[in-house]
Amino acid sequence: MISSAADDLFLALAATPFLYYLLVLYSTFRFFWPAQDRLSPDSGFTPPVSNLKPLRGLDPEAYENLASYCRQDYPEYELIFCVGDENDPSVPVLEKLKQDFPERQIRILIGSGRNAINDKVAKLVRMVNEAQHEVLVINDSDVRVAPNYLRTVVAPLGDSKVGGVTCLYVSTEDKTFTQHLQSIGMICDFFPGIFVARQLDGIKFAFGQTIVTTRSRLKAFGGYEAIENRPADDLLVGRYIAQQGYRVELLPYAVKTVPDYDSFMGLFIKRLRWLTVMRHMRPWGHVGLTFTQGLPWCLAALLVHPFDGIGIAYLGAYLVFRSGITWLVGGWGLKQRGLWKKMPLIFVWDATALVIWLLTFGRRRIRWRNVDYRIRDGMLVPVPSHPASNSAR
Numbered sequence: 001m002i003s004s005a006a007d008d009l010f011l012a013l014a015a016t017p018f019l020y021y022l023l024v025l026y027s028t029f030r031f032f033w034p035a036q037d038r039l040s041p042d043s044g045f046t047p048p049v050s051n052l053k054p055l056r057g058l059d060p061e062a063y064e065n066l067a068s069y070c071r072q073d074y075p076e077y078e079l080i081f082c083v084g085d086e087n088d089p090s091v092p093v094l095e096k097l098k099q100d101f102p103e104r105q106i107r108i109l110i111g112s113g114r115n116a117i118n119d120k121v122a123k124l125v126r127m128v129n130e131a132q133h134e135v136l137v138i139n140d141s142d143v144r145v146a147p148n149y150l151r152t153v154v155a156p157l158g159d160s161k162v163g164g165v166t167c168l169y170v171s172t173e174d175k176t177f178t179q180h181l182q183s184i185g186m187i188c189d190f191f192p193g194i195f196v197a198r199q200l201d202g203i204k205f206a207f208g209q210t211i212v213t214t215r216s217r218l219k220a221f222g223g224y225e226a227i228e229n230r231p232a233d234d235l236l237v238g239r240y241i242a243q244q245g246y247r248v249e250l251l252p253y254a255v256k257t258v259p260d261y262d263s264f265m266g267l268f269i270k271r272l273r274w275l276t277v278m279r280h281m282r283p284w285g286h287v288g289l290t291f292t293q294g295l296p297w298c299l300a301a302l303l304v305h306p307f308d309g310i311g312i313a314y315l316g317a318y319l320v321f322r323s324g325i326t327w328l329v330g331g332w333g334l335k336q337r338g339l340w341k342k343m344p345l346i347f348v349w350d351a352t353a354l355v356i357w358l359l360t361f362g363r364r365r366i367r368w369r370n371v372d373y374r375i376r377d378g379m380l381v382p383v384p385s386h387p388a389s390n391s392a393r
Contacts, residue, residue, distance in 0.1 A: 045158030050131035163246025206238030
């Protein structure tokens with residue numbers, strides 16, 4: 001048995017996730033209420049826009065994704081795509097877009113003309129340099145948008161205090177266990193953390209699904225050239241814009257992404273890579289996740305107090321909080337239908353996220369596009385491959 005003082009300390013620590021959950025509920029409510037007041041697609045601020053999309057390979061449902069940008073209700077904009085070479089599988093799709101939407105200004109650039117570790121960012125360097133307009137909208141190739149997208153995400157730049165805009169994203173349709181798990185993880189874990197960060201410190205990052213800014217804001221921190229050998233370029237763009245004294249606006253508006261997870265292992269590895277990068281970029285914040293994970297603390301409380309009702313009370317509180325957070329974010333905020341069917345996956349996600357988080361502490365490398373890298377001083381450093389070992393550690 002443990003002493004009374006030690007037991008009290010343990011139970012106090014085990015209750016810290018509940019404080020975080022309360023903050024999540026408050027931050028989520030503040031973010032989504034009233035959401036419509038923060039969306040101004042009819043603001044009248046519609047400057048000419050250059051929409052930049054770096055491509056590599058062919059995403060699922062690629063044509064529909066890219067065509068959605070050709071159907072925008074927006075007065076003047078150009079679409080610029082950049083691929084690695086003429087043999088990229090996306091090139092025929094891009095040519096079809098030009099044929100199907102002759103009224104749109106569509107340009108296809110071949111190659112970045114640069115030698116950089118982060119190929120996506122190297123392409124963005126070229127696209128920014130060749131863009132015709134000051135206002136830039138940058139997004140990943142797996143994103144699908146509604147016709148009001150450009151009007152909605154560009155409008156906040158009408159405020160001179162806003163230097164960048166980003167928004168949320170949800171899945172188009174989940175069909176497999178892995179895709180359902182990914183979606184529930186975003187709703188019950190990732191977005192809640194984002195809302196808390198916004199409440200406590202403001203938005204100092206951006207999501208690759210939507211980055212809206214200007215050439216001047218990029219130039220002020222050295223442009224994409226300054227981050228082409230670094231991971232998490234979307235996060236860095238938001239951070240550097242915020243450091244200039246501008247506000248980065250996170251809109252209560254969601255674009256859609258087409259799920260591309262073929263297996264649970266694929267999702268696991270991608271999440272592990274992302275969380276490893278976050279550990280290097282925000283080490284103390286990463287350690288602080290210790291007190292945001294209710295599942296291990298509540299199971300420990302149940303183990304220490306299996307029969308006196310305390311452990312059951314902790315576990316019950318965990319179940320109520322996690323279900324409430326998931327409904328508030330996904331059901332009320334993001335208007336996701338049939339969310340109750342996915343509720344049991346919350347606990348699968350929390351267990352998976354715990355394992356991934358623990359693994360990052362002993363991980364010195366990441367694997368990205370079949371190449372191993374070491375993160376050193378915030379830079380990606382390629383690791384020479386060895387025949388005996390071709391796996392990341």
